[in-house]
Amino acid sequence: MGNYRIGIDVGGTHTDAVILDDQYNVISETKEPTTEDVSTGIYKAVKKIIDAANVPKEEIKYAMLGTTHCTNAIVERKRLNKVAVIRIGAPATLGIKPLVGVPNDLREILGKYVYIVRGGNEFDGREIAELDKKRLSEIANELKGKVDSIAITSVFSPVSTDHEHEAQKIFQEVLGDEVAISLSSEIGSVGLLERENATILNAAVVNVARSTANGFVNALKEEGVNAKVFFGQNDGTLMSVEYTVKYPILTIACGPTNSIRGASYLTNQSNALVVDVGGTTTDIGVLVNSFPRQSSLAVEIGGVRTNFRMPDITSVGIGGGTIVRVKEDGTVTLGPDSVGYRLQQEAYVFGGNTLTTTDIIVAKGMAEIGDVTKVVELDKDLVEKAYHILVEKVEEAIDRMKTSAEPIPVILVGGGSVLLPEKLKGASIVHRPDHFGVANAIGSAISQVSGQVERVFALDELGRTETLELAKQMAKEEAVVAGADANKVEIVDFEDVPLAYLPGNATRIRAKAAGPLAE
Structure with a gap:
């Protein structure tokens, strides 16, 4: 019996999907345009990879979905x-x-x-x-x-x-x-x-999460797959459907997080910068011990200040569909707007009439996408200028995410990463692994399940050692409830901050446990 798993990541431009075997080898992969209602895109992607993989459907045991549904609902103020x-x-x-x-x-x-x-x-x-x-x-x-x-x-x-x-x-x-x-x-x-x-x-966003979950489960059922379904959350681990419907906000920013985890797995790097280039934006995150670095600041979502845990990500408006403009005085500007999932209708190389970053790299001979003859006539000077700005913007963002001046390994993933060269300022080495285009879907498929506890404990009641143990135990139990294997759960993140102004020797403890899925 094989033990296959499906990983899906829904982005603004593409819905990526993969099937992995029990050794995490990629059996089939696809990139489908994200659809307006999202579910159709998921359904098409699921159908494609299952047809291509040609594995017995009853052997597909798990399905993981990383989605931007909840983020989009808040940003667009819809379906709340x-x-x-x-x-x-x-x-x-x-x-x-x-x-x-x-x-x-x-x-x-x-x-x-x-x-x-x-x-x-x-x-x-x-x-x-x-x-x-x-x-x-x-x-x-x-x-x-x-x-x-x-x-x-x-x-x-x-x-x-x-x-x-x-x-x-x-x-x-x-x-x-x-x-x-x-x-x-x-x-x-x-x-x-x-x-x-x-x-x-x-x-x-509870209803949005619920309808997304139902849509995903139904898409699998229509294909005759009866897998256990999990959702990606923004710390690089998974949660069950019940948990997702209770805490849907934890799915926010899980896309970049999945890419970071996928990049780590594909390159075997545990400390690096991950540059994920999509159709609309480039997200840069930091791998620390194979997990995304968490942000310590209040985070804004759709204009609202919040303080729940989020990955530390910086985004730049550069992607495969970013629009290139030339002003009257000859200066070239990029974006921040993008043709997004309409790239295949609107870009020059696909016979459209919007100049995009994709057209620029095809004109430079760096990629073979669409019809090269459509961009042969482009002004060489314009192509060079646009390309220079593109690389510079990404290099500046890389610099902002580094914690020291030392060069650091950079991993390029995402379909749009063909835009970037093999050498980047500030990078000690640039990795572009196999399957880079679907690193996010791979990240979602290989994720572990986690549990986290964050609260204030009075150390005087049990003593310090006992209290820290109790917090770790609580985190492990959370992970097991979420679907992790009880024998393999371990503490992956732990911090305790003494609160000097509280009586009872109070300490704020954050403990996170993670482990592989229980078979």
């Missing part, structure tokens, strides 16, 4: 849930209302039902005020039939989760299990407004 925002924190937090600083158009969609209720905790876990349960059940009854998702945020809930859990119970009793509930203590870290924003966004 009807959300109620509950903040537990009166009278302490009345000064700044929820959704302050969120762009107006998004606030209009998400800010229809906003409540601030008595309760919450101090930074040391003491209650600010008793939780107003009576008011919570009044609100729950008011919301019947009006919303399908609830975001609950209590002050300092990463220190004490009691009030959020009690509120959750009340809402579930009144509204039943149909209404999705997001708790801030399970999503963000300390910092009320950013954590609340992340929780509201999470609540807003």
Whole structure:
């Protein structure tokens, strides 16, 4: 019996798919244009790789999907849930209302039902005020039939989760299990407004995640594949469908992350810069011990400040479909706009009439794409100028991501990486591995499953050693619940930060465990 797995990564331009065998060798691969409704593109890609691989369908055991659905829904303000925002924190937090600083158009969609209720905790876990349960059940009854998702945020809930859990119970009793509930203590870290924003966004994309998951499962079923389905999350590991529908915000930025993991696997490098060139953007991330470096800053998604974990990625508006323009004074500009998934209709080499970066490299003789005769006439000076700007922009971005002046290995992946030369400033060596065009789908297929715990512990209760062990154990259990093999789970990331201003010798601990899928 073979043990095959499908990996799919949906980008803005292409939907990439691969089938790997149990040794992670690529059996078949394809790049399909991403479709407007996304699911059609996934369905076509699945069909293609299964037909090409010619392996028994019952031997395809796993299917992994990395998707931009949730990100796009927030950025485009489309297909969002009807959300109620509950903040537990009166009278302490009345000064700044929820959704302050969120762009107006998004606030209009998400800010229809906003409540601030008595309760919450101090930074040391003491209650600010008793939780107003009576008011919570009044609100729950008011919301019947009006919303399908609830975001609950209590002050300092990463220190004490009691009030959020009690509120959750009340809402579930009144509204039943149909209404999705997001708790801030399970999503963000300390910092009320950013954590609340992340929780509201999470609540807003539950339906998108659910329909994406169903679409993916159905696409596989139509092909006669009954595989276990997982979604890529933004730390380079996988989560089960149930977990995804509960924490859809964790899928945000999983595309660049998949590319980083795929690049690491294809080149056997564990510390390098990964340059992923797509049709629209180039994303640059950092491999540290085979996993993406995490960002330590507040992250904006669709104009909203949040503080849940994200990979540290810089993006430049350079890709295979980037539009090249010549101004009247002869200066050449690139992008930031791109023809995206319409490249095969609009670029010169495909008979279109938009000049793109793809046309430039074909004119330079660096790639054979489309019809070369369409770009033979291009002004040599223009071609050189455009190419120079393209390389320079990527080199500047590489420089921004480096932590020292030393040259560092660079791995080029993504379909658009044919744009870049074999030598880049700041790179000690440039790798362009086999299957570079589908590194993201490979990254999604080989991912491990992880669990993470991040909260404040009082060391005085159990003593330091015991507490650290407890946190590690909790992270391992999370990973096993998410689908990892209990015997092979290990701690891959651990940090503890003493909080000097808290009594009880408090420490914020973040522990992450990861392991291969349980067979």
